[in-house]
Amino acid sequence: MSIARFWRETPRRYNLGGSKCTNCNTVYFPPRSVCPECTHHRQSIEKMVPFQLSGEGEVLSYTVVHEPAEGFEMLVPYVLALVRTTEGPVLTGQVVDIEPEGIRIGLKVRATFRKLREEGKAGVIHYGYKFAPAEEADTTPVARSPAEPAPEPREPTRARA
Ligand SMILES: [Zn+2]
Incomplete structure (x- = not known):
């Protein structure tokens, strides 16, 4: 294998x-x-x-990284945050699925497991946890859940002649 x-x-x-x-x-x-x-x-x-751990927590502090670490070139800028989990331990991790402008202290996040990087031709893949917003962020559109009905189309407002 x-x-x-x-x-x-x-x-x-x-x-x-x-x-x-x-x-x-x-x-x-x-x-x-x-x-x-x-x-x-x-x-x-x-x-x-x-x-x-549930993987749920909130952002304690964060930094937006503009200078990539080796192997992370495609990800700049990215957000690194200290996250206090609901159970207590504080974890450090990247916050994904959010624009750097959308990050804030207190943002509820949830751990998600992602490929971190791939090494060389041997294709050794490193996985680890990252965090994704667990609540709607102001600047990030959140995909509508399929169960939620789409809003009724509005009658176009006609300008009076
Ligand atoms: Zn003890």
Whole structure:
């Protein structure tokens, strides 16, 4: 099986699998085996359980990147944001599907798994999470859901002669 296919067929790998301390209920991403929040770390030993982050959160701060990193040339300008997930951990990631003018602190976003880059001729594809707006942004048209009826066409307003 090729590496690319391995990744495609292993969706669990894309998930935001963190860990949670059942002693103090703090959530960690990436997962930790010991809880630094607990005064005595030993309290948390064997109290850490796998925890799946919802991927939902809001923008804490952001920066618009105009100088691309190697391998990201096509994406400039792009938005990098610090996102506080609803479960607590703060993640850094690119915000996609939004114009840089549409980003703002407090914007609700949701993690989405995307191809990050492809390396060389071997075609090693890196996947990771990015964030997409979870609410309508002012400057980004949001595709109408098919379930939502289209607005009634209005009678054209006729100018009086
Ligand atoms: Zn703890």
